[in-house]
Structure formats: structure tokens, C-alpha cells
Amino acid sequence: MSMRGVFFMILAVLTVFAGFDLSRGGLQKIGTQISQAVILPAPLGGTNTLDDNWFENSSP
Amino acid sequence: MRSRYWSLLKKEFSASKSSFILLLFLIIIWDLFLLTRQNVWDKTLIFGLSMTPIIILPFYALVSGFFSFREEWQKKTICFQLSLPVRGVTLTSVKLLVVLIETVIFITIVFTGGMIFGKNVLPAPIPIQGSIQIGLILAMVTLVLTTMSQFAYLAGRLFHRFRWLISIWVFLLTGWGISRFSGYLAISLSWIPDVQLNGWLLSGVWQYLGENSSPLTIGIRGPVLAAWLFSYLIIFLIGSWFLEKYIEI
Numbered sequence: 001m002s003m004r005g006v007f008f009m010i011l012a013v014l015t016v017f018a019g020f021d022l023s024r025g026g027l028q029k030i031g032t033q034i035s036q037a038v039i040l041p042a043p044l045g046g047t048n049t050l051d052d053n054w055f056e057n058s059s060p
Numbered sequence: 061m062r063s064r065y066w067s068l069l070k071k072e073f074s075a076s077k078s079s080f081i082l083l084l085f086l087i088i089i090w091d092l093f094l095l096t097r098q099n100v101w102d103k104t105l106i107f108g109l110s111m112t113p114i115i116i117l118p119f120y121a122l123v124s125g126f127f128s129f130r131e132e133w134q135k136k137t138i139c140f141q142l143s144l145p146v147r148g149v150t151l152t153s154v155k156l157l158v159v160l161i162e163t164v165i166f167i168t169i170v171f172t173g174g175m176i177f178g179k180n181v182l183p184a185p186i187p188i189q190g191s192i193q194i195g196l197i198l199a200m201v202t203l204v205l206t207t208m209s210q211f212a213y214l215a216g217r218l219f220h221r222f223r224w225l226i227s228i229w230v231f232l233l234t235g236w237g238i239s240r241f242s243g244y245l246a247i248s249l250s251w252i253p254d255v256q257l258n259g260w261l262l263s264g265v266w267q268y269l270g271e272n273s274s275p276l277t278i279g280i281r282g283p284v285l286a287a288w289l290f291s292y293l294i295i296f297l298i299g300s301w302f303l304e305k306y307i308e309i
Binding site: 003014015037 | 237279
């Protein structure tokens, strides 16, 4: 198979995987990834930071 | 080899010269305009507005990655480039280096403007260390975005039809994949130490909101950052490999 075919197969598999992941809250998990990388200093007044379960607290 | 790299770099600079000079010219005009508003508008607002050109940077990075290669195909100079006895990684790294140098100049000019306008507003001058760290982060973000857009364009070039659609799709999938799965790589990079950044900007925001007691440092987890950067390096190398071996003119 040519490189074009192999790459297209990889894209197709990744697309299915991404669709499955995003339908199961994958977008929110990207936020978790970011919060794992950056440790922000939290103010004492309790203003939310990414480390404070940002997505859980911001949902209605 | 070095002279060939240098001549490629010069060629790349002259290709992007006009758009970059226009961009710098617009920033300087913007700062001069703000200078005329100093006694009319609020000084904090002017300081904030003087830093807004930074918003352009990610878009500039995206456009540079795509269009620097697109232009090669449009002007048909890609035939010449690929006929040179250089590796694909040389061609892609030259373009990346030009974007990096332009980014450093861009950030320096915007920050200089910000420091001039910030003198009248901030209680203490902006720390040089903090400015350099923010500049480095911005340069890193620019490089990452340029790498992604370069890779997406080159991946689109593998195909004969729907190139733009494939490029956009590759771009989105790459961003999703790296941000989602590079964490697994971080486990094997756990020996890399964390980084402490000067958090003057964030402390300034907290102080503005009425909090004076927050610590002055922002921590960056070394293994996670290294895993991200390593993933982008792999993407960069795959893109270069495509250019060298598989892309048809």
C-alpha cells in the first residue's frame, strides 16, 4: 500500500477514535491535561483555577 | 552545508519580509496612536491595549506554517527546493527558524510598547525575568502552532484531491491527539524536574481582584511539558519525512 493509503487509514481510524472520545467527554479531558501541566497559584479568596475541577464547577 | 542552510535562510527571510514588515509597521502605528490618546483615555486601558497585538501571534503562526509552503507550490520554487541536496528536515527547520526569529522581534516590540505605557500604571516596573519567561512561552506556542500547520499542509499535499479539507482535518486531529495522549509519554519522562515561573502577571490580576496574598510563582510540570514538546517534535519530523520522500510536485 502507498504512503497515501497508509496515512488515509491512520486518519480514518483516528477520526473514529476522536468521535468516540469526544462523544464521551474527551473535550473536557483536554482541560484536565492542561491542568496537569500548569500549577497555578490559587488566591485565598476561593476564585476557581484550572486545578479546582474547573469544568465540574462551571457546569450548571 | 552551513552556507547552504544560510542561503536558504536568507531566501526564506526575503520571501516573508514584506508581510512581516507590514505587521511591525501596524504595531508601531498602533502604539503611536495610543501615545496620542494618553491624556484622553484611561492609562490602564492604554496599557492593556498596547499589549493586544500579542493576540495576532497565534494567527500569524498558523498562517505562516500553511502559507510559507503554499507559496513554494504557487511560485513553483518547490521543484528547486526539493532538487537541492538537503534533507527535508533542513527545509522545514529553515521555515520554522524564520518564524521563530520573527516572533522574537514581534514580542520584543510589543513588550517594549507595553513597558513604556505600563510605567504610568503599574506600581512596580515589569520584572525582566518575568517578561523573558512570558516571551519564551509565547515563542514556544508560536513554534508549536507553526509545526502543526506545517505538518497539516504537508499531509494534505500527499493527496491529489480535497487537500484543504484534509489539511484542516489533520490539523484538528493532531491537536486533539497530542493534547489527549501525550500524557502517557509523560510517565516515562518523570525524571524531568518541574519549572517555576515568575507569576507577576497572574499576581497582578489577583491583586486587581482584591487578593494580595497569593504566591508569586506558577509551576509548570516538567514531564508533561516535555511530553508535549516531544510529541510536536515527532510531528515535525514526520512532516519533514513526507516532504523528502513522498510528496509529489
